[in-house]
Amino acid sequence: MIEDEVVLEARGLRREYGSVIAVRGLDLAMAAGEFLTIFGPNGAGKSSLLSMLGGAMRPSAGTVRVRGQPLSFSDHDWQHRIGMMSHRGFLYGRLTAEENLRFYGSLFGLKDLDERVPARLARVGLESRARFEVRQLSHGMRQRLSLARALLHDPDLVLLDEPYTGLDPSAASVLRSVLGELRDGRRTVVMVTHNLREGLAMATRLAVQVAGEFAWEGLNAGVDRDAFERLYHDVVEGRA
Amino acid sequence: MSTAGTRRAAIALTLAGLLGLVALYWMVFFWVPTEVNQGVVQRIFYVHVPAAWTSFLAIGFAALASGMYLWLRDERLDRAAMCAIEGGLVFATLVLTTGPLWGKIAWGTYWTWEPRLTLTLLLWFIFLGYFMVRNATEDPEKGKRFAAVVAIVGALDIPFIHLSVIWFRSLHPEPVVARPDGPTLPGDMLITLLFGVLVFTTLFFGLFLFRYAVEGLRSESDLRARSAA
Amino acid sequence: MTTYWKQVWVIIWKDLVLEIRSRERIASMAAFAVLAGVLFNFSIDTTTTRTQDVAAGLIWMTLVFGGLIGVGRTFQLEAEDGAFQGVLMSPAPKDAIFLAKTAANFVLLYAMSLLVLGVFAVFFGLEVGSNFPWVALVLGVGALGFVALGTLFAAVSTGTNMGETLLPVLLFPLLVPMVIYGVGTTTRLIAGRPFDEVEANVRMLGAFALAAVAAGAVLFRYVVED
Numbered sequence: 001m002i003e004d005e006v007v008l009e010a011r012g013l014r015r016e017y018g019s020v021i022a023v024r025g026l027d028l029a030m031a032a033g034e035f036l037t038i039f040g041p042n043g044a045g046k047s048s049l050l051s052m053l054g055g056a057m058r059p060s061a062g063t064v065r066v067r068g069q070p071l072s073f074s075d076h077d078w079q080h081r082i083g084m085m086s087h088r089g090f091l092y093g094r095l096t097a098e099e100n101l102r103f104y105g106s107l108f109g110l111k112d113l114d115e116r117v118p119a120r121l122a123r124v125g126l127e128s129r130a131r132f133e134v135r136q137l138s139h140g141m142r143q144r145l146s147l148a149r150a151l152l153h154d155p156d157l158v159l160l161d162e163p164y165t166g167l168d169p170s171a172a173s174v175l176r177s178v179l180g181e182l183r184d185g186r187r188t189v190v191m192v193t194h195n196l197r198e199g200l201a202m203a204t205r206l207a208v209q210v211a212g213e214f215a216w217e218g219l220n221a222g223v224d225r226d227a228f229e230r231l232y233h234d235v236v237e238g239r240a
Numbered sequence: 241m242s243t244a245g246t247r248r249a250a251i252a253l254t255l256a257g258l259l260g261l262v263a264l265y266w267m268v269f270f271w272v273p274t275e276v277n278q279g280v281v282q283r284i285f286y287v288h289v290p291a292a293w294t295s296f297l298a299i300g301f302a303a304l305a306s307g308m309y310l311w312l313r314d315e316r317l318d319r320a321a322m323c324a325i326e327g328g329l330v331f332a333t334l335v336l337t338t339g340p341l342w343g344k345i346a347w348g349t350y351w352t353w354e355p356r357l358t359l360t361l362l363l364w365f366i367f368l369g370y371f372m373v374r375n376a377t378e379d380p381e382k383g384k385r386f387a388a389v390v391a392i393v394g395a396l397d398i399p400f401i402h403l404s405v406i407w408f409r410s411l412h413p414e415p416v417v418a419r420p421d422g423p424t425l426p427g428d429m430l431i432t433l434l435f436g437v438l439v440f441t442t443l444f445f446g447l448f449l450f451r452y453a454v455e456g457l458r459s460e461s462d463l464r465a466r467s468a469a
Numbered sequence: 470m471t472t473y474w475k476q477v478w479v480i481i482w483k484d485l486v487l488e489i490r491s492r493e494r495i496a497s498m499a500a501f502a503v504l505a506g507v508l509f510n511f512s513i514d515t516t517t518t519r520t521q522d523v524a525a526g527l528i529w530m531t532l533v534f535g536g537l538i539g540v541g542r543t544f545q546l547e548a549e550d551g552a553f554q555g556v557l558m559s560p561a562p563k564d565a566i567f568l569a570k571t572a573a574n575f576v577l578l579y580a581m582s583l584l585v586l587g588v589f590a591v592f593f594g595l596e597v598g599s600n601f602p603w604v605a606l607v608l609g610v611g612a613l614g615f616v617a618l619g620t621l622f623a624a625v626s627t628g629t630n631m632g633e634t635l636l637p638v639l640l641f642p643l644l645v646p647m648v649i650y651g652v653g654t655t656t657r658l659i660a661g662r663p664f665d666e667v668e669a670n671v672r673m674l675g676a677f678a679l680a681a682v683a684a685g686a687v688l689f690r691y692v693v694e695d
Contacts, residue, residue: 310688310691362642362645363642365638365641365642366642366643368638369635369638369639369642372631372635372638372639373625373626373629373635373639376629376630376631376635377628377629377630378630379695381695382628382695383629385691385692385694386625386628386629386692388691389621389625389688389691389692390625390639392684392688393618393621393643393684393688394642394643396680396684397642397643397646400646400673400676400677400680401642401645401646403646403673404645404646404649404650404673405645405649407649407650407653407670407673408649408653411653
């Protein structure tokens with residue numbers, strides 16, 4: 001890990017919902033250019049973790065820092081550094097693809113929207129659908145738009161919550177290509193997915209989250225897919 | 241303040257309050273002179289009015305505690321607010337039951353839209369809203385925050401409600417104009433009233449501290465149960 | 470500072486565009502305004518009551534109940550799109566989001582209240598005459614206070630498992646000053662009294678509205694966090 005470029009630093013992250021503990025005392029540090037894929041069964045607290053890393057959810061305990069800046073609720077700078085793509089989409093159904101991007105672009109204070117929005121739409125292959133309302137787009141197209149939205153402001157830290165779920169092959173290949181670009185551009189990515197193949201293909205680091213903590217963590221140095229699958233099941237079932 | 245300390249203070253205050261209450265009742269029934277217009281029933285006034293003032297104290301206290309809770313996120317502040325609101329609800333209910341009783345006997349009507357009674361009625365609903373919101377969320381922390389907002393906005397609205405109802409009354413004067421609590425209240429009555437306010441305030445805080453201590457114990461046992469899980 | 474107001478403006482724009490395209494709240498609020506007028510016609514005995522005497526009260530009650538419909542849906546609609554979290558994760562300050570939502574709701578409610586005035590003119594022959602600008606002002610100020618409190622508590626009630634049904638319980642006690650000052654001044658204005666007579670109370674209504682907006686702007690962030 002390159003020490004001087006710590007992009008994300010989370011310590012002692014904990015999240016409770018009443019008596020349910022979704023995330024328990026999790027630490028995570030990531031440098032520029034690292035790509036972490038988190039695998040894990042449902043209910044392991046992966047979405048809660050991602051929400052806390054993205055500043056969307058206040059932790060019950062612990063801190064998150066992005067480029068040294070803590071995610072406090074009263075500041076409005078750190079939001080520029082984080083981009084999140086959730087399976088919920090964050091898109092307004094009755095706005096067009098273009099309008100959705102322009103809307104978020106304005107919220108992020110971007111000035112060059114006239115150039116940026118068409119360019120980003122083209123990057124995800126949606127330039128022909130710019131004037132279509134989102135509710136008229138297929139799921140795959142919405143996911144692509146969602147990705148464009150997450151990356152619109154060129155964040156340092158990109159968080160992806162189950163981005164491959166329900167994607168058709170062309171959308172998946174767009175996603176794969178964009179993620180590849182992020183990694184090559186030394187952006188930091190944390191991805192939660194059930195898709196073993198895609199998750200292993202992209203990642204520099206891997207983790208398996210079970211019951212609110214990382215039951216297993218490691219580097220992705222040419223890990224064999226079948227071997228990892230076995231490892232995953234062992235970890236989840238408590239044998240490793 | 242430790243739980244033991246809180247309990248001791250609670251006992252002390254409540255005992256003082258109860259003793260004061262006995263003294264108050266003695267004053268109300270045997271000492272203070274009967275009011276000329278309404279007769280004996282007017283004596284409810286010495287319970288009714290202090291209870292009303294105590295419920296206003298409750299919302300003010302709860303709003304302050306709530307504001308600090310939102311700022312500092314100390315559970316104890318939220319607990320204090322909740323206990324105050326609970327006490328306020330009790331005293332407000334007292335006002336809303338003694339009021340109509342008094343009204344019916346003294347003036348023949350159960351309800352008048354006089355400022356104090358109206359304000360207490362609305363306050364009662366604000367207290368109710370506090371608990372409804374607090375208990376209606378999946379995440380208890382959310383409920384506490386929502387309830388804090390209810391308490392704060394409620395308290396801020398009180399002056400507006402008070403002024404507007406007074407204006408309303410000036411436009412629609414009721415046939416009965418009862419001002420037994422005006423500045424012209426004679427000495428003995430004033431003393432009894434002020435003593436009543438003191439007693440009720442003491443009682444309120446005594447009961448508040450008991451409730452606060454119990455709630456503290458409950459949250460502690462919850463915490464233990466959770467860490468054991 | 471200009472980024473702030475740009476953010477506010479773009480959220481207002483977004484809400485109004487969505488409203489125009491779906492017409493959901495516009496339609497139900499407009500229908501409510503007209504239908505309420507119809508029901509009022511059957512509920513008042515015009516042989517014993519002069520409409521002029523009760524009009525102000527009925528207008529304001531229509532405003533309250535119709536406004537409840539509109540405001541209650543504010544965050545429900547956001548939840549349906551699931552996009553609100555994206556807005557919350559943006560750099561837009563929470564008070565900016567609140568002001569924007571309140572402003573958009575205000576546009577809807579104020580339009581409805583003018584429609585109600587029109588409905589009363591048509592159905593009941595209500596004549597406001599030369600005091601119309603003042604009545605329009607009072608309705609506006611009252612509507613502002615309403616939407617500020619309504620937007621704040623709509624966020625609260627949407628976050629509970631009781632949903633919008635909780636909104637009137639929370640809101641109505643707080644609206645008493647608005648109703649009293651609103652109806653009181655409107656009655657006088659409709660009766661032809663000069664504005665000077667009611668000016669002090671319109672100021673109170675204004676103070677109420679400003680306090681509501683300020684309180685909402687400060688407290689909104691605590692409601693929507695998480």
